[in-house]
Amino acid sequence: MRRLSFSIIGVIAAAAIAIGINLFADARLANVQLDLTQGHIYTLSAGTTQVLNDLKEPVTLRLFYSRQLGSTVPAYGTYADHVREMLNDYASRSRGKVKLEFYDPEPFSDTEDRAMAYGLQGVPLDQGGTQIYFGLAGTNLEDDERTIPFFQADRERFLEYDLTKLVYELSNPTRPIVGVMSSLPLDGDPRTLMMTQGRGPGGQPYASSVLLRQTNTVKTVPTDAQVIDPDIQVLLVAEARDLSPATLYAIDQFVMRGGKLMAMVDPWSEAMAGTPSPTGMPPADTHADLKQLFDAWGIEFDPTKVVGDLTGAWRVRAGSGEGGAQAVSYVAWFNIRDGINHDDPATADLRQVTVASSGSLSKAPNASIDFTPLLTSSDGSGILPVDEVKMPDPAKVLTTFKQQGGPRVIAARVHGVLKSAFQGPPALEGDQKRSADFPAYKAQTDGPANMVVVADSDILADRFWVRVADFFGQPTATPFSDNGPFVANLIGTLSGSDALIGLRSRGDTNRPFTLVAAIQADAETKFRQTQQALQAHLDETEKQLRTLRSGGADGDKANTDAVITPEQRAAIDAARQDVLDTRQKLRAVQLELNRDISTLADEMRIFTIVLVPAVLTIIAIFMGIIQRRRRARARS
Structure with a gap:
């Protein structure tokens, strides 16, 4: 009776302790979290x-x-x-x-x-x-x-x-001021909007431009500017074509005065090629570079060469005629996954960036700058002449493409003291006049400059990173690549505002069971091979069985009425048994298909249902033994 009383008291005490622990955890440990997911997707950045x-x-x-x-x-x-x-x-x-x-x-x-x-x-x-x-x-x-x-x-x-x-x-009304200089219609194309009457995505502002404006005050800088507004903290020069020496000088002096630059050049701009010129015809040359500035700053870029890569190449429909259109890999357009620099805060959380007809960048020999790659092609990439992508035949490009090793740098950070590309202000063209507040010439930066250079301006284009759809009358852009976050993150780091870095592309909560998928794929392959062999044997055996039952190969009525000899009866019985055995083997193979998955599921159930409570029980017994020994020592 006494033992029963102690047992009841013990159970009540254990329940009270459990309830107390829960109340304490709810009151004091509500905000304590342990995130063991890959990428810490449940941890605030x-x-x-x-x-x-x-x-x-x-x-x-x-x-x-x-x-x-x-x-x-x-x-x-x-x-x-x-x-x-x-x-x-x-x-x-x-x-x-x-x-x-x-x-x-x-x-x-x-x-x-x-x-x-x-x-x-x-x-x-x-x-x-x-x-x-x-x-x-x-x-x-x-x-x-x-x-x-x-x-x-x-x-x-x-x-x-x-x-x-x-x-x-809501908490930061003052945003960084970003200047944008571009020949692309980043803020929309009124001509296309008029032609389409506002229907569809044509002529709408680029999604990357919309994303940039969400966290920055954006000012448009004309491509003939002589001075960059001193209020601008970061200047984005994206596919700015045919810049005059005066405009190049303005960009140069902006950097010399401590401004941050993000330059996006391109050997062939697919976006520009798809933008009608004032004459209604697409331009014959869409390349853009900053050669004079890059040469002075120790950056190499060749506008006659395009990077191709089989790894991540887009599948496009190409060809016509008798064979019809077929899907082929177009190596000039490819997704970059493994080539993303995850050590840089701007690209650490990006999963994929898509480039199209991009060029490559490198640090010039004897240059004193720090050159840190952000995006690179794979080891199996190669170089294409720019003429091959102007009016491309994807199948022909794939046939002639040769892997030449890599990786090749497509985007990079540049850090270091830079010297001006000019000896002084260049002469003005025509009747141009300089403003009264024209800044004085600076020969070099006072300290290390910070800039980002990208050899592809098509990163900005919607077709290469978002799918625009209509959601109950509202246009929505669903990203399939991280091109927009790539640009916005880099602008964020250059502006000195890193509060939103790493937030634009968090991990997905839908985590696939890669081990289960691998087991299932392996079992599926083995199952299909064995099934095909057994099925072929079954078909052949059943055919032989029908022939034996008919008494001959022709199976006519005369043969059907023929007397079956003991040898034929034995052969029929053997064939019938062979059919039964083969069907049994097929059923066994089908059961084997999910055996490994079931075994894994059973192991997980054992771990969660048996092993974890067992470990806790062992710990409780161990603590009980220690407590009893302490009491025994106290009594003695």
Whole structure:
């Protein structure tokens, strides 16, 4: 009886301890997390932490989520839980500066009217026209508003970036000033818009330009500028063609005075080639370079050569005639994955960048600059003459392409003291006059200059990194490459604002079971080979069986009525048994297909159901033994 009482008291004490631990963990350890995922996709990045720590005034975030959406589409319910958890994490790390409000906008309610007033997008859930909402509205003390109209499932991997960008824009009204000099219609082409009457993506601003404007104040710099505005912190020169000596001098002196430069040159611009000229015809030459500046700064770029790479080459339809169009690898357009520098903060979290008809860069001999590659081709890349990509035949290009080793640098950081490419201001052309505030000439930088050079301007073009679609009347751009984040991240580091670095391309929460997939693929291969062999043997045996039963090869009625001899009966029985054995082997092979996967699943169940509790039990027994020994020592 006494032992029973002790046992009951022990069970009650254990339950009390368990409840106490849970209450303590909920009160004191709610914000303690252990992220063991590859890439730490559940850990807030340093940029998000910096934005939250730098908040000076409160920011209110209002999540409008229709519960009916989650009950109808469970995937969105899971996504909504992810959004809530991340918002709670933001609030807990902001030291009270981020305030959260959650709403369920039911049809025809005041809450729905409020969601519509913020500009959140209502989406019909059924044929009855019921509108559901899943968006976020943020405000600050000055009544500035920023919204995420609708959390789309295919942008879940960009969730942290979208949330942090919203908070950052509400808390940082002053943005870095970025100047853009380009011959490309980055902000849209009015002529194309007029021709298409605004229908479709044609003539719309580049998605990369839209992304850049989300976190920066962008000023357009004309391609004939004589002076770069001193307020500009970073100058993006992208596919700026036919620049005069005066404009080159302006860029040069901008760098000499400490300005940050991102130069995007190109041996052949696919975007420019697809842009009609004033005459309506595409240009015959679309290359752009900064040869005079690059020569003085120790950078080599050859505009007559294009990099080709079989690794990651795009599959395009080519050919015609009797054979019809076929898919071939076009080596001039390729995705870069392994060639991304993951040690640089701007490219650390990027997974893929797509380039098209790009050139290559290198450090000039005896140059004193630091030259750090950011994007490189694979070891199996090669060089193509630029003429082969102007009016390309992808099949012919593939046939003549030769791998020449690598890698070849397509984008790089340049750091070091630079000397001017000019001895002084160049002479002006025609009746041009210099402004009264024309800056004095500088022969070299006061300290190390920082710039980024890229041998491809097509990184900016939509066709090489986003798919534009219509989402209930709203154009949406879904990225398949990280070209836009590549440019925006680099501009961010050059401007000195690294708060959003690493947020634009976070890891995907949908992690594939690579081991299971490999086992399944291997088993599938073995299964198909064995199945084909057994099936062929089965077909042949059944054919022989039909022949024996008919009494001959022709199978006519005369043979069918013939008397079957004992030898034929034995042969028929043997063939029938062979058929049964072969079918049994086929069933066994089908069972073997998933055996390894089932074994792995059983091992995981044993680990989670048996092994973990067993380890905890052993630890508890060990601690109990130690406690008993301590008590025994105390008594003695």
